[in-house]
Amino acid sequence: MYGWIWRHLPGPVPVRAVQAVLLVAAVVAVLLFGVFPWLEPRLPFSAVTTG
Template identity: 45%
Template sequence: MISTWLWSHLPGNAWVKTLILLIAFVGLVAVLFEWVFPWLEPYLGIQEQTVGQGG
């Protein structure tokens, strides 16, 4: 699988590999929220809606 391939090709011991993967994950999430999701939003057709107060 890709995860075992990635883990075996990263440098360092388990702590260093974990730190590298954590930094990569945080970077990926940041890229998604900064550029990908704002670019994709107009194509999704999601509108802001609020729920009115009940009776």
């Protein structure tokens, strides 16, 4: 999969490297600011019981 993405990025190797870093940063940002906040209330970790 990573090879497919690398082959489809345009430009020489330095430009591809920058684009790959930006792509990873965009995916991380979507996960941190969109997916994880939406998913957090649906996880059972807030209903912890002790004793």
